[in-house]
Each structure stands twice: as C-alpha cells, then as structure tokens.
Amino acid sequence: MGVTVESLIERDGPACVWCGRAPWRRDLTLEHVVPRARGGHLTPDNAVLACRRCNRRRGARPVDAVVRELLRDGADVRVATLRTALERLSASERRVHREAGRRQLERLESSVAGRRR
Numbered sequence: 587m588g589v590t591v592e593s594l595i596e597r598d599g600p601a602c603v604w605c606g607r608a609p610w611r612r613d614l615t616l617e618h619v620v621p622r623a624r625g626g627h628l629t630p631d632n633a634v635l636a637c638r639r640c641n642r643r644r645g646a647r648p649v650d651a652v653v654r655e656l657l658r659d660g661a662d663v664r665v666a667t668l669r670t671a672l673e674r675l676s677a678s679e680r681r682v683h684r685e686a687g688r689r690q691l692e693r694l695e696s697s698v699a700g701r702r703r
C-alpha cells in the first residue's frame with residue numbers, strides 16, 4: 587500500500603542498504619526489514635532499498651547478522667539508514683514490526699559498537 591521504489595529513493599536515497607552501491611533503477615528492489623517469512627508486511631516503515639543481488643543474498647536473516655557479515659567483508663553498509671529504519675519500526679503500530687525492530691536495533695548497536703558511522 588503506497589510503497590514504491592520511487593518513494594524510498596526519495597526518503598533514503600538511491601543506494602542499496604547492504605552494499606551501499608547505487609545501481610540502475612531497475613536493479614533496486616523493495617527489501618522487507620522484517621522479512622515476510624518472519625511476519626513482516628510491505629509497509630513504508632518496513633521497507634528499505636536493496637539491489638537484487640543483496641536482496642537475494644540476505645534471504646530472511648535478521649538485519650544485524652547480515653550487517654556483521656557484510657562489515658567483515660568490507661562492504662559499505664548503510665548503517666545509518668538501517669538504524670533509522672529500525673528506529674522507525676520500533677515505533678510501528680504493528681506489533682510484529684515493533685518487537686522485531688526493537689530487538690534488531692539492540693543487536694545492531696552491539697554489532698557496530700565502536701565503529702564510526
């Protein structure tokens with residue numbers, strides 16, 4: 587409902603949250619922060635942009651686990667965008683989003699503790 591790649595480009599910029607690249611428009615996809623497989627819905631508060639490759643690669647893993655792996659690989663993860671997305675989710679009116687958002691935000695903070703970003 588009202589979630590489009592264009593609206594997210596406007597909100598977050600045209601980059602993939604996982605690798606930081608700004609691919610061609612057709613390669614940007616809507617990424618569920620809380621995956622559908624974990625009860626996430628496609629709402630603006632649960633959506634960010636990811637390139638096709640990263641979206642596939644992420645699967646249904648929690649944000650913090652993917653971020654840890656990508657940082658280890660030296661990827662230019664958009665930590666600030668993901669943090670903002672999780673903060674937004676933490677205030678969601680949907681319980682599934684809210685609880686997952688809070689949990690993952692906490693774990694994200696300990697994953698990136700000490701990093702300047």
Ligand SMILES: [Zn+2]
Pocket residue numbers: 602603604605606607636637638639640641
């Ligand atoms: Zn990517």
